[in-house]
Amino acid sequence: MRRLLVIALFLLCTAEARAAEPPLWLREPALSPDGSRIAFRVRGRIWTVPAGGGEARALTPAGLHAETPLWSPDGRSLAFASDRSGALNLYSAPAEGGAAKRLTWYSRDERPMSVTPDGWAALFASWRLGDATRTFAPPGLSEHASQVYAVPLAGGRETLVLPNAALDARWDPEGRRLLYTSPNVEQRFRQHQVSRAVRQVWLYDAATGRHERLTDGTRESRDAVWLPGGEIAYLGEASGSLNVWRLSLTDRVPHQVTQFEDDGPVRFLSASRDGDLAFARDGQIYRLRRGTALPEPVPVTVAEATFPDEVPARISDFTDLAPSPSGHEVALVSLGEIYVASRDGKSVKRITRTAGEERGPAFSPDGRRLVYAAERDGHWGLYEARPAHADERGFAQATHLVERALPTPPGDAFLPTWSPDGRHLAYIHDRGAVHVLDPATGTDREVVPPGLFYPYRDASWWLSWSPDGRWLALPVQLDRGFTHNVAVVPADGSRPPRRVAPAGEGQSEAQWSPDGGMLIWRSEPEDLHSASGATEPQIFDPEGLEDREHRLSQGHVDVVQAVLMRDGVSLLVVEQSERPKGEGYAVTGTLRDLRQGTRRTLFSDLPCRRFSPVRLSRDQRTLSFLSANGFTEVDLTKGTSRHVRVEAEAGHDPAARLAAGFDQSWRLTRAKFLDPGMHGVDWEAVRSRYARFLPALADARDLAELLSEMAGELDASHTRAVLGPGVPPGEETASLGLFYDETYPGPGMRVAAILPAGPFDAGDTQLAPGDVITAIDGEAVPEEGGLRRLLRGAKDRRIEVAFAKPDGTERRERRVPVSLERERDLAFERWRRQRRDAVAARSCGRLGYVHVRAMNAASYRGTFAEVFGRFGRAEGLVVDVRFNGGGNLHNQLLTMLSGRPYLTFAPRSGPVQNDPRDRWSRPSAVLMNGASYSDASIFPQGYHDLGIGPLIGEPVAGTGTFVWWVSSPIVPRLTYGLPQVALYRTDGSRLENTDVLPDLAVPADPAAWAEGRDPQLDAAVDRLLGGTGGACQPASAEAAPR
Template sequence: MHLPHFALSSVLSLTLCAIPNLGFASSNQTEDSTQARPTWLRDIALSPDGQKIAFTYAGQIWLVPAQGGDAVALTESGVYSETPIWSPDSQSIAFTADRYGLGDVFILSIQGGESRRLTYHGAKDIPYAFSADGQQLYFSSRRLGDDKANANVKQGSFMAQLYSVPAAGGREQRVLPIAISDLAISPSHSDILYTNQPSDEQPWRKGAVSDATRDIWQWSPRTGKHTQITTFRGEDRNPVWSADGSSMYYLSEQAGSFNVWQQRFDGSEPVQITDHQKLPVRFLSASLQGDLAYGFDGEIWRLKAGAKQAEKVPVSIRRSAMPDGRHNVNFNLEATEMVVAPNAAEVAIVARGDVYVVSLLSGLTQRITDTPEAERDVSFSSDGYRLIYASEREGSWNLYQSYVNDGGKSFSSSLDIIEEPVLTTEQDVIQPLYSPNLKRIVYRENRNTLKVYDIEQDKTYTLLDAHALYSYFDKDLSYQWSPDSEYIVTRDRAMSNGDIQLLKFDGSEAPINLSQSGFSEFAPQFSADGQWVYWLTDAKGLRDIDDMVVQYDVYGVALNREAKFNFNKTQEQLWLEEEIAAEKNLGPGQNPPTELTVVENKGLKQRTMRMTPTSLNIIFKHLTHDSQALIIAYQLGDSVQISEINLRSGEMTALFNRLSEDAALLAMASDDASLLIMGEHGIENLNVLTGESKFVRYEAKANFDFRAEIAYLFDHVWRLTQTKFYDPQMHGIDWQQYGDLYRKHLPSIRTYSDFAELLSEMVGELNVSHTGAFFMAGNSSWEEPASLGLYYDDRYRGKGVRVKSLLPGGPADTYQSPIKAGAIIYSVNGKEISDQQDIYPFLNFTQGKLTRLSVLVPGEEKAQNFTLVPITLEEESELLYEQWVEQRRALVETLSDGRLGYVHLAAMDAASFEQMQNDMFGLEKDKLGLVVDVRFNAGGWLHDQVMEILSGTRHSVMQTRDGYVVSSFPERRWAKPSIMLANADSYSDGSIVPYFYQKEGLGKLVGERVPGTGTAVIWEQQQEPGLMYGVPQLGIKDEQGRWFENQEIIPDILVYNDPESVVAGEDRQLAAAVEALLLEISSK
């Protein structure tokens, strides 16, 4: 369950609250004393007449007198509204709201009444400015864009471009097909200032100096000329015009922190206007009289025309305190862990950071913990009377246990459950497991040290220290006790090539390497009798073309010769032992339990066996008590297949199949029969012996406290950054101080979207890539947009929409389709499109469905009906990317007269690498040279493979007796000249590859200076499932010991795609690369 923006009302329209007096609160509002002086006021917008200031707070648009006072809400709660923009007459405000989707533009009058929706596309639309006469509204949107000027395309997304829509409502129109982030119209109405957007780096990062930072440009719509105004290599953004149009004010980091600067258009040096320290100035706006307003440290400041010092604008907000109150919610769909009690009668789960126990008999659910902090890593003690888990309280992760105190054995029905601390330290201790004899606890300290705490002796043993172990994600390491409590089995080393190690609980014996493998081994477990250990390995598994493992096997080793001998017994021997066991009142197939795990180091390799007959994408494994069968679950397309493997015969029998969403978590009971499967509809208790299935419905109810949760989450991610960030010096900033500076705004945070922005601002202080937080809002009532894969003609003003061109491979690009350039679509499913409407709202909910269009084909007099199946916007984006690549390839073909080939790497992943190889050794194999384009690359982990495939040197050939060359060597490496294209949006591994390419002398590098973003990030999902937070935890250094991060890669040929060339559909960078490579080839 998501709590989108923490707003529970279901208003059907955005309405303006009545404003009897701008200086007073309406009578039906009650004062919330904690918000009498709120902070975290964003999107500051001073009205053109200088009398009022609009701003965003708690997901609503508010209005306050310019001199300060009580603010009133212009928009209702219940949807998230942001980015208010004033009309020239100061009487209306346009803004973005997520009522119907990611964000549409609305307009409302400040005098009252309902807001009107202006945009209907499924992308997020952000208003920037009104035209000088107030008739048009300019906004930014990530859409299909122009069919010619598309030199800024990124796979999986669109670059934001400028559009306009009539303020009274009507058809949208493309204005400027380049990526920009804001704009301002001159007092003379002739020119426009805008901020460019050379990369998709998170917008709240500070301190960067690179080609990825923004600059301010001036555009003359009349002449089409674009002029760069600012040249500081750090951030310049958010321009506004001076009252007389002779200069501009803007935000810049030239002196360190973001401040207001003034730049005259006479060529003089810029002048700093404000001098705020430590924190950035944001959201600059101006009145027609020259007053300025902006945000700093969560509050509004105003600098009156002619004044030397800005003043803080006092703002009071009177509103109900209800959103801060606790309320009842159900977290059934938020379970992240599940373990089965030893008696198989109940399970413990973790849902939204709290521990619950569910009865498998009745579904009765007991909440064990009730804290805003996270609990996790829950497990039962061997007697089932205790639960142990980690919880992040009092500034660190500590260990706690809960137990039943009323004489009963069931958590789910107990009325008296006691919690007590087990191990509390200043260090982080996580992932506890009781030993079966209940005398010891194994756990991790500071994530990378494995320890055992002896309860009776009050003594701690270190088994693996931080130099023998590395954990990337907190859930990537597992370990288990032997049944006799003497040994622990785990993996060692870092993320890859880890071996399975058998460790004596007190470290008194040398670790035993059970796997002895050069491959990656993980997830080890003991057999029930402690005589076998089995684990997952990628030794024989299928790997993607980028060498990433996609399939695994289960391997096992008999720890002693007796265990292997018993496994190899014939069927006759087993029958005889069953008869003897029956005489001794033992169960069928059971031998007397072995008291101790016996380990014989010699001969481990010979006693190791592959337990799976084939490699699979295994997500769960369980060895039966007799060690004769293995139950596995593996991913099979969109489903999970559960199968049993007879380890003697190797025969695999399919048992059950479930959809992936119905098998999110799996756990096996100790009876070898009950497989518990957690899915969207509850817990399925599946008997693998009989095939019987029973659904257990449960309710993980909680009294939810939003404010307590965000206070905890703030501290959690602050600590995560402090402990995980790759540079222990925190890039030279005082992280404690910045935590305090941003933490103080928590009382004013009322939505997860605002909370994510607060976290992004805080982590942005580190000046590093791969950071930020984002909240993935969602609502089942949102519209579902679709696409026909068409470019529409903006100049057409009649009924219907006129087609400008078709997106290759789109729904309309079929041999039967009458749709072509010039065709007019009059209706969709019988609903006519007026001359004031766009086609977008008519396509809602049509994706994947047969849709009827009325189409007038050029040259025909009568429209005809035609049916097709629209696609999603994501599919449209992919087709646009493919079109962009083919346009680059065609351009290279033309410019080189067919002598050069072209490949583009969208990301450093398997799909991109596969396409690269397909093109290199297919379409382009006979070309004399190759242009390798990594512009707009989203990163991944592929640098070694790319370097290898581009580093071939031809040394021999294979030929027939008559001299025909059949093949040349190397066959699968490019052995001819190449050149590489990169830009400021070549990100992460997309920046490492150009560095390596240039460093290894494989060819020339062409394009822009590439910002160093070579770090590995941990993206952590928070206990609010829609909230993600990222921070880089691993950095890369060059041979001089310098971090790649923030180290620019300077191309051999520096060339930019300026705005005018982009608008014209040119690609100057690609042309320069072709010219340079042809020159290199001709010189040899």
């Protein structure tokens, strides 16, 4: 009996130990065709496990992220995606383990979807140019811009299967019909969306070219798989949460299979040949055997994987700098850590060593103390560091540092700013108020209450002390919205803030003149202004400031720094500009004499980091800013510059950094999400549910997916987390600006069309559609990877392109390939011109057409030029915002299109003109579709509400909010969306999550697109003309080869 008791206690302890183990984040289970095994992903690796559970075996190595395993029909091999070359490309490997074979070479992520029934190839989604005539969407990065390709599992030529977007594509066992999911501009892990634009399951018949929608409604359906007996299973949200549903292709009546309600959606559905199902939910894998009603969790044991406590690293890339008052040292920020370097960069001291973020370093006026903000213990606080030994005057060579937390009231505190005498710190409290702290005594007072300024980004704040320490300059918000004006407030808080020069334009970055008698600030768009203008030393007087305002700059400049020098008449202005050919950014400095109106260039075209701060030394002799691998100093007295290389130790705990990135995203969402009630979601409980999976993450891709799942709980747009490009230069795909004939089976790649303004759109070229490119720099185009493999690293480098004419004649030409971003721009312009020409043809030249590519200034300028230049005399206008990803342009567009004539100019001879000349007053119509996102959904709703004209096309999901895309300072390349501003119509309804409905519905038609037709565009023309397209022959939307 005693022995049995010991055994029982041992088993109990073992069970408790297992229960205490952190749960696994098991993702993407793929049931083998015979139903005996499951492949899945965890910790950035592909594993396999018996379908009944057990010890998992790793297929891919640690440190090389892999995802989306797909079984071959015979179960002997697996295809998957891996980013071991920077972007997610396709690979294959034996199911029992072995070396992986690379199948695709492309520097944009590609998504594996299924393996063909004969086991020959893997289907995958890729974001390329597609087909010259049959691809409908212009190139982009949303799901709508993808196409379906196939690549042999053994390696070989990639072929185009479908020219338009079809996600989760799977052939039936006979290879005749293809199940797929329609695209959605929203992230894959958003939950509970109710919209007519959500993903749905479609069926494509290869024999007839017909596309048929199998599911309908306002809830998402996706991830369909084939079952025996003419049935399919898919994931659907019709019950309120993603569950498994079954549908017979005979009666088309859906039946719910699983009944999960809480603790997360069902994800990643897969099926065996006999109809067993596997899926993931809440970090676990489930199996549902055919003929049974309840799914069973699959017990999986994965070999323990631990991160090292610290990964050694070196960094030389920084995001902020602050020179010391003496100029002998520079504080720098990189990956959320604070460093201090000597002026020559040879000595570097790491000030902080935490997983969280530190930012905003500021030296005290005597240079003995360094303060900064740090996110620790669940909130932002202020910290002060100093050398421990009094005889060590600097930080860079200090042997030991002492850090202390400064006392601040509960809540977040950041942006510490020293008073000139070093006795006080002004800072931002809880993203709404301004406080002043005495670090010595801990006395803290509020000088500006919350509610006077809304910081769209945390970096939106700035504070500036007057030289005598009696005043603070800071931004305040106008009643009319996000326009901020410069204000001043007594540093003791005795009076409320007062605007210096009230204006309807935004004002920022105010600085005091050395004598304290003048304020200088930037205004939109980038003009310089001052108030007071006196050059005699004086006490600052806030009365009548608006009467003493002066504009200091003429024209618009991209000013990154402007300082009034000590003589009171010289203004130092530093401007930033983009260098040609994507070579980064540069700064130019001029000294302007405000009395004489003259200017002198001090330095020009010095390379700098974009968004780098520009700091002037206390003696106004040296200017510093960030540049590649360190910083640059400019001696203003000599006009000379020197680059200082800085390399610092950056060892870190990778698991702690992922956890800190998770926590920062969660906290920032809690602080700034557009609805204080978090859309009814218990955000604390959500954090607990997802934080338990942190130990199972291996890398930033894992974290981005976890954050997307967590944010998806909010049922809001703009909530995805993404990992930015990490492709090394040698792997970046370059482009020759060509469409290729995807049906050509021979060696090389046959040209289908040449992009206007691309590398081969030149008068001296002999290349033409129908020619076959055979080699690059003497290397034959391989079957595996094709031209894209040979064009890696070839951007902006002259190469020799060999090609064969149809008669067999060989030619060679030297060309300079362009980037994929440039290729995308050229292809968009071709797409836009096709539709402009089609509208002109169908309307007999009576209508104009403009496509607004993005809601930004460049698009507005192009649209304005087209509307009032090319189409100034058109009878009507088609305004196309399909595939527009948003920005902030709705108000300008609505103003432009809502003109009403009130005056006519009739000269003695010449054309008659009407006012308003800068507003369209004739009929117009707006084209929209499911990829009209963000501000491109706000614009059509406003267009409808103002009664300007008809909306034509598809329902558009309500995604009307303003978002802050947060670039994580501690997890490289990670960016996540934070929607923080709700928009309401005049009737009180909110734009977010309210569909914009067309007046004339023209649904998506993949079959028409594959024929080169655009039914939505035709419908818009016909609606404006009130008929069927005029008396002339309608033109095809297909473009000529050149």
